[in-house]
Amino acid sequence: MKILASYSIKGGVGKTATSVNLAHLAATQGYRTLLFDLDPQGASSFYFRVRPSEKCKSKFFFSKEKKLQKNIKASDFPYLDILPAKLSFRNFDIMLNYMKKSTTRLHKTLLTLKKEYDLILIDCPPSISLLSENVFNAADKILIPLIPTTLSERTLQQLTTFFTTHGYRNKKLIPFFSMVQTQKKLHKDAMTRLRKQYPRLLETSIPFSADIEKMGIHREPVTAFAKDTAGAQAFKTLWEEVESELACSKQKKRA
Template identity: 30%
Template sequence: MKTIAFYNQKGGVGKTSLAINYAYLASRSGLRTLLWDLDPQASATYVLRVNETLAPRAKALLDKNVSLEDLAIRTNYQSLFIVPASNAQRLLSEKIFDSNSGKNTISRATSSAKGSFDLVVIDSPPSLNSLSDSMLAAIDLLVIPLQPSPLATHSLEALSLHLEKIKMIDRSFTVYNMVDIRRNAHRDAISNHEKLSNIQLLSSYIPYAAEMEKMAIERAPIFEMNGPHRLAIAIESLYFEIQSKLEKIKTRPNKKE
């Protein structure tokens, strides 16, 4: 089993949309896939039409006797499950910080999913705290969605330093999202990425398209909507590139305690 997270400490970069579509494609390829919505905003939970009242509270996520399989809800799509989120989880980071073994919370939980799922996809909240540290310690690969703008690149600097400190930099990749290739600033951001950041850049990028915003209206992955062909091709390309990286990365030994 492999674990991957879509994360950026900066909000509004499209991580939830990418996490949902990536998990959907993985499940469609035959992988028994669990999407873990760790964001109290519960956007992934909403899009996949799962009731927030089914979301576990922070106490359940900290319980060593509870497995992710116990908390997983079947979605409308074959082989795709979700651990839903709700606003009740907003204090999870504080509880992890206060707990003696809290830093291993996500590692323990993902370990409990082995044998039940082939892939765990985490949609992380946009923050850098004890919860994100617990998540980063557990995953095999990190994908950082990024908008092609100077401010977005600047915010990446702090994250890059943190990833180096926790020895996660070699397992981390950025992907540019909401790209308008007609704009000079967007083209420059992509072409100059290696000069601005030491985090590896995926060759695939996601163009700006109104269909991505419609996901929240139609409450479905892009591939279940009519007509988003250009966007679907780009997301599929990203999926296969990530899968190629994931296959080459050795699974991290998770701590259960």
């Protein structure tokens, strides 16, 4: 089982769009996939029309016992399950603050699912907190959508410095350009600069696309309702790059 996170300190950069489409593409290829919506705003859950059950308990998220399953829901797509978000997830940082081994709890809990899934994709909230550190420890790779602007450059720098100073491996971080508008000189210049600075930037860029924005209307991944559009094709190429970085393997498919 591999764990992939879609993460940024910033909001509105395409973390959820990335999570939803990559989870869908992985499942389409037969990977038993779990999309874990860790953002209390619940945008990923909304896109897949899934709601948390009333019985969903926050304490299951940091338990070594196999209880997290109780919160998992099926999606409308084969091989794709969703762990929907609840507003109470906003208290995770406070909960973690009182726990021992407070930065590795999430990883331990996710490992209880390793027989059920080939891939867990975590859609993260925009912050850099104790919960984020749990993601840094749990994830094999961390995808970082970057809108090519000066502020994003700064955010990526802050994150790589945090990783270095806190003993996390910078190799886990895989940035890529998101919401790219090549007609803007600002975007083009920032992309050239950043590519020189960060050789690990993925080749694929996700364009700014009205089709991707329409996911909110269709409540489906763009890779499902408009799979031949430029936006959907870009996510497909992105997934191919990420899949090879992760070196995922498909285990026995579900019946």
